Amino acid sequence: MKYLSNKNGFLGIDNKFTFKEKAIVVPFGLEKTVSYGGGTRNGPKEIIKASHQVELYDEELNCEPFKKIGIKTLKPFKIEKNVKKALSVMSKINQGILEKKLFPMTLGGEHSITPGCIAPFAKKFKNICLLHFDAHADLRDSYNGEKFSHASAIRRCLDYPNVSVISFGIRNISKEEIPFLKNNSKRIKIFWAKDKSKWDLNKFKRLIKNKNVYITFDVDGLDSGIMPATGTPEPGGLFWDETLSILKIAAKNSNIVGADLNELSPIKGFNSYNFLAAKLVYKILSYKFLY
Numbered sequence: 001m002k003y004l005s006n007k008n009g010f011l012g013i014d015n016k017f018t019f020k021e022k023a024i025v026v027p028f029g030l031e032k033t034v035s036y037g038g039g040t041r042n043g044p045k046e047i048i049k050a051s052h053q054v055e056l057y058d059e060e061l062n063c064e065p066f067k068k069i070g071i072k073t074l075k076p077f078k079i080e081k082n083v084k085k086a087l088s089v090m091s092k093i094n095q096g097i098l099e100k101k102l103f104p105m106t107l108g109g110e111h112s113i114t115p116g117c118i119a120p121f122a123k124k125f126k127n128i129c130l131l132h133f134d135a136h137a138d139l140r141d142s143y144n145g146e147k148f149s150h151a152s153a154i155r156r157c158l159d160y161p162n163v164s165v166i167s168f169g170i171r172n173i174s175k176e177e178i179p180f181l182k183n184n185s186k187r188i189k190i191f192w193a194k195d196k197s198k199w200d201l202n203k204f205k206r207l208i209k210n211k212n213v214y215i216t217f218d219v220d221g222l223d224s225g226i227m228p229a230t231g232t233p234e235p236g237g238l239f240w241d242e243t244l245s246i247l248k249i250a251a252k253n254s255n256i257v258g259a260d261l262n263e264l265s266p267i268k269g270f271n272s273y274n275f276l277a278a279k280l281v282y283k284i285l286s287y288k289f290l291y
Contacts (some may be wrong), residue, residue, distance in 0.1 A: 001096065002075045009073030011066055011282065012052030019070040023103040024286050025069075025072050026093055032083050040231065040264035043155040044107035046266040047281065048073065050274035054282055065286035082097040082150045087116030094258065095120040105285060108262030110231075112148050113139060114216045115156035117260050121214055122160035125257070129211045130157055131166040131250055133221035133243070137190070137235035139177040150263070153216075155180070158187065166207055168246055169193050169221040169238045193236050201249060213286060215250070215259035219277055229273035230263045240276075244283060251287035259284050 001024070006013040010025040022217075027217075028043030035258035056064045074093070080086040090106070090113055098120050106117050109150035111134075119138040121128050130153060132138075139158075143151035157163050164187045173181075181188055189207060191199050226240065250256060263275045 003049060004073045004075050010048050010051050010071055010278075011054060011056065011065060011073075013056075013211070019067065021070040021102060021121065022289060023069055023071045023105055024097050025071060025281075026050045026097075026106040028039070028093075028106050028109045028113055029076075029077050029080050030082065030083070030086050030090075030113050031121060032086070032110070032112065040108060040110045040263055041265050042263070043109060043264035045124065045276070046274040047107050047261075047264060047278045050051050050271060051278035051282065053247055053275060054279050058286055061286055061290050063290070065290055069285055069289045072111040078170055083112060083146070087113070087119075087148065090116030091119040093211065093288050099256075103285075104258045105281060105287065106260035106262075107258060108264075110147050111150040111153040111216070111218050111262045113262060114260055115148065115155045115159070117216070117258065118157055118160070118163065118214050120213075121257060122163055122268070125162070125212045127162050127164070127252070128160075129208060129213045129256070130154070130163060130165045131208070131215045132165050132218075133169055133171060133216070133238065133246075134218040135172050135193075135220040135232065135237055136166060136218070137167065137170050137173040137177050137181065139180050139188075140174065141180070163187075165189070166204065167191065171236050172232075172234055181280065193238075196242070201245065204246070205249050205253050208250055213250055213254040213256050215247075215256060216263045217259070217280070217284070218263045220263055222276075227273060227276065229265055229270065230262075244282070247284060247287050248291065250258065251291040256288045259288075
């Protein structure tokens, strides 16, 4: 694997600093099936650029987490235009990272990357739970004739019989997805955005206790007031502190084995959204390794 220099990689750490890596940031700006706003192909590079402004010290954790983690960033590479071929490449990258006993943190790109991301995890673990943050259920079997659409990302993950899903923030679902949801109620648990004030996070804690968990974070799971820089923004979503509370419960009670963050569509001149995504990635990695 070829890495960017510390200075050019995630967080922009001084090149003089050396560490043994535990986490690998994978920029994977696949954009093929977006159905409203575009620009997700630019998400990874803007997240990495914004991450150079993220304070390395975390006042919550009372340390500079990167020193305890060890984070390296893969050099950007050409991404296949064919979705299935691109997902095959994504799968091989994560397979290689897992073989080195490292933690993959993929930056999308559109949400269609996730079935490729989790393929080696589904192969490695007897059972894997997908912790899914999103405005949309993504349970369509296909969308606009494409089975590997961003709107089918979670459905394709569930093609693996040993994958289950816990979703947070869903507030947009089509009628055609409901029968599949009902027929797979044992494998799919949804914490609906409309019920946010009544969420039982102790139930969530019980659901993930001692499980192997893969995080997939579509930034449109966040409320559109704090994250409009996405192709399909939706009001009524998660806010920062709510998001961190859920991630902390996951980090403290389960074995987080990998993650992706996707669907950032950068808006020129509005760097705060790129910064939010970068800080969120740092938080996910920090919680994984420090809790």
